[in-house]
Structures are given as structure tokens and as C-alpha cells.
Amino acid sequence: MAEIGQNIQKAKSLLEQGELVAIPTETVYGLAGNALDAQAVSKIFETKNRPSFDPLIIHVGKIEQVSKYVKSLPEELKKLAEKYWPGPLTLLLPKKNIVPDLVTSGLDQVAIRIPNHPLTQGLLGQLDFPLAAPSANPFGYISPTKAKHVNDQLGDKLAYILDGGECQVGLESTIIGMEEGEIVIYRLGGMDVAEVESVVGPVKVLSHSSSNPKTPGMLKSHYAPRKPFVLGNLDTLVEEYEQKGEDYGVLSFEKSFPGLSADRQVVLSQKGDFKEAAQKLFGALRDLDEAKVSVILAELLPEESLGRAINDRLRRAAAQ
Ligand code: TXA
Ligand code: MG
Incomplete structure (x- = not known):
């Protein structure tokens, strides 16, 4: 080390x-x-x-x-x-x-x-x-x-x-x-x-899905956790994975899921602050990647302010 x-x-x-x-x-x-x-x-x-x-x-x-x-x-x-x-x-x-x-x-x-x-x-x-x-x-x-x-x-x-x-x-x-x-x-x-x-x-x-990126590092799959990472509506996803009986983790913007233990969820900012969410994002992805879950469920933030950059990272994390 x-x-x-x-x-x-x-x-x-x-x-x-x-x-x-x-x-x-x-x-x-x-x-x-x-x-x-x-x-x-x-x-x-x-x-x-x-x-x-x-x-x-x-x-x-x-x-x-x-x-x-x-x-x-x-x-x-x-x-x-x-x-x-x-x-x-x-x-x-x-x-x-x-x-x-x-x-x-x-x-x-x-x-x-x-x-x-x-x-x-x-x-x-x-x-x-x-x-x-x-x-x-x-x-x-x-x-x-x-x-x-x-x-x-x-x-x-x-x-x-x-x-x-x-x-x-x-x-x-x-x-x-x-x-x-x-x-x-x-x-x-x-x-x-x-x-x-x-x-x-x-x-x-320049948009995220650009197929011929001018900035070489703007590759689609990047910032990726090792575990499967699924983006969508969290209420729907949680219900779906609950039914499947999978050990899922949740990364949300503001909302917490009371039924889920603390080590399986991260709320980026309870007060909906984009700066706080940005500051916590990568650490949260790592924590969930290391948690005892087999899949990480996440949601996009509003497409405004730093939410745009955060969503860019989330979409790349989800890209295969
Ligand atoms: O915040 C940051 O920018 C951090 C800290 C350490 O400064 N650095 C960082 O570097 O994020 P890196 O290498 O992970 O990402 C740099 C990005 C890559 O997407 C790379 O393709 C792009 O910058 N880039 C670097 N030089 C370039 C160039 N000459 N033309 C086009 N894109 C370039
Ligand atoms: Mg980098």
C-alpha cells in the first residue's frame, strides 16, 4: 500500500x-x-x-x-x-x-x-x-x-x-x-x-451519446461500478427487484427508502442540493459497489445546474 x-x-x-x-x-x-x-x-x-x-x-x-x-x-x-x-x-x-x-x-x-x-x-x-x-x-x-x-x-x-x-x-x-x-x-x-x-x-x-467523441475520454461506458447499475424510476425499480427477491442497493437524490437498511442505500442530498449531491456522488457509487448487494438501482436528477453533469456520470455508469 x-x-x-x-x-x-x-x-x-x-x-x-x-x-x-x-x-x-x-x-x-x-x-x-x-x-x-x-x-x-x-x-x-x-x-x-x-x-x-x-x-x-x-x-x-x-x-x-x-x-x-x-x-x-x-x-x-x-x-x-x-x-x-x-x-x-x-x-x-x-x-x-x-x-x-x-x-x-x-x-x-x-x-x-x-x-x-x-x-x-x-x-x-x-x-x-x-x-x-x-x-x-x-x-x-x-x-x-x-x-x-x-x-x-x-x-x-x-x-x-x-x-x-x-x-x-x-x-x-x-x-x-x-x-x-x-x-x-x-x-x-x-x-x-x-x-x-x-x-x-x-x-x-456536446451530447453524451455522441458516437464520435471529440474528447477521446468521453467514452460511453465510464465511471462504472463493477456491479450491474440500473437507472430508472426508483419506486418502480424497487418494487420490481423486491418481487424478484434480489439484494439491491439504492442511490437516490433526495428520498430515502424506510424499508431498506442504511448500508443498502445512499441519499445524495436530503435537501435536494446539487452541490452536495455532486460532492457525494462518487463515494456513494463506491460504497454501494462494495455493499452486500448484487445490483445498484439509481435515478436521474433534474436536468438542471450540476444535475446535468451528475446525470452524465450516471448515464455512463449505466452504459454497458
Ligand atoms: O477534474 C479533473 O479534470 C481531474 C483532476 C485530476 O484534474 N482530471 C481528470 O482527468 O478528470 P481525466 O484524465 O480522468 O479526464 C480528462 C479528460 C479525458 O476525457 C480526456 O480525453 C480529455 O480530458 N482530454 C485531455 N486532453 C485532451 C485533449 N488534448 N483534447 C481533447 N480531450 C482531452
Ligand atoms: Mg478520469
Whole structure:
């Protein structure tokens, strides 16, 4: 198992030696390595068992550093960056040669963001390279929102996990780029569409069912628990599985099921708060995946605010 702690110096020295370290961010934990070191980057792909056609986000500490790695920052995207960085926002921008092709899987654009977490900010402030970091989960599984989640699955492949507590946002960053002058959201995430539109006006949101995803990682089946995961009307589903006599677990938005023991159900937010629901989502999926149930039943949230990004993850979890 990996060592878990809050030692920035230790994380720094491992990263400088080309090793990987799990880092906390406000969205999810990342599996970080020196983004300018192709060997460290290839270790990331190996450790996650991630196909090399699925590019990585690079993380920097300050907006002034972005120009070292990208050729330009269009005015509209700059406005977003200035308002929401550090935060759950990733921009797709034309990359400079200094960024290894491995990071972008050969694409001309690099995904870049400034994470909002004091420990990782402290770490980035002491490094003279950016950190490439995908979510610190095996490819296709649920993203980690606690150090323990990382340790459970990647602990034996990692020297150190920088423990920054529970992720406050709980959903991955919103990925935004431009196509023919139009702003496009490639992945719904912790930054709400309304927040984006309040700065730049209406944007295009690429749909989840896109069969030829522009963002390679937008594969349909993703964020998936190992157990069968069924989406629908919970009252109907519960009745159906009750009749079948199956040990089911329930993931609901606001409502609890009094007939069901506490270890078999998670309510994301009793008061119907989208932020709270987002923060709890991935942990809840993991808990139910580990509970003594054979199937997980879940419902979609209202298609508004962060409910859109949460529903995107739920639909992907249900996709076979
Ligand atoms: O919140 C987050 O974004 C977290 C934390 C650790 O920063 N990171 C994260 O990384 O979610 P990952 O690798 O799990 O997801 C990154 C997504 C993938 O879907 C990938 O395909 C897409 O970003 N992506 C990365 N670079 C890209 C590029 N150059 N062009 C298009 N899509 C890109
Ligand atoms: Mg991921």
C-alpha cells in the first residue's frame, strides 16, 4: 500500500525523480507525474491501464505559466480563466512543442487547468514543471474523491498519496474549447454551464451519446461500478427487484427508502442540493459497489445546474 500523508517536500522529491504521486484537487484526486518527462507520462498510462489514445490534462499553479505551454489563449476563454481559475475548469488550447505528444495523444491541443486545493497549489508552487494528472482510478472505474479511494485501487503501484481530505466539488472539471469561433463544452463537470454562460453567453454542449467523441475520454461506458447499475424510476425499480427477491442497493437524490437498511442505500442530498449531491456522488457509487448487494438501482436528477453533469456520470455508469 502507498504511504499517505501531507508532506509536500516528499511529493516534490518523488516527482522530481520521475515518480508518480497522487494529488488532491477540488474535483477528484489526480495521478500526477512530470508532464514534461515522457517517461513519467508513460508511467501514468501504465499505472491506470489507460489506452494511450486518451490524452491527459496538465496542471499548473498560476495563470502566468499557461503561455509556456500553449501558443495562444483566445479572448473568450481568457475571460473564463481569469474568473474561474483556480477551479474546476479545463481549457483546450493549441500546444507548444515543449509538451510531449504523449500527453496529448498526438493532438494539437493540450488540456490545461489550475486546480484549487491548498496542498496541490503549494506543491505546484515549488515545482518547475507542470503536472500531468488524470483521475487517480483504474481506467473506466469511478474517480476517487478521498485518499483512501486511491489507496484501495492503486496503492500497490504508488509510492505516495498526498492526502488533502475529501474533494469539495466531487465531479471532474468542465472541459471547454473553441471550434470555428464557437465555445464548446466537451465534458460537463464541476463548473456549471450557467456559470460558463454568465461570462461568455450561450455555448454548445456536446451530447453524451455522441458516437464520435471529440474528447477521446468521453467514452460511453465510464465511471462504472463493477456491479450491474440500473437507472430508472426508483419506486418502480424497487418494487420490481423486491418481487424478484434480489439484494439491491439504492442511490437516490433526495428520498430515502424506510424499508431498506442504511448500508443498502445512499441519499445524495436530503435537501435536494446539487452541490452536495455532486460532492457525494462518487463515494456513494463506491460504497454501494462494495455493499452486500448484487445490483445498484439509481435515478436521474433534474436536468438542471450540476444535475446535468451528475446525470452524465450516471448515464455512463449505466452504459454497458
Ligand atoms: O477534474 C479533473 O479534470 C481531474 C483532476 C485530476 O484534474 N482530471 C481528470 O482527468 O478528470 P481525466 O484524465 O480522468 O479526464 C480528462 C479528460 C479525458 O476525457 C480526456 O480525453 C480529455 O480530458 N482530454 C485531455 N486532453 C485532451 C485533449 N488534448 N483534447 C481533447 N480531450 C482531452
Ligand atoms: Mg478520469
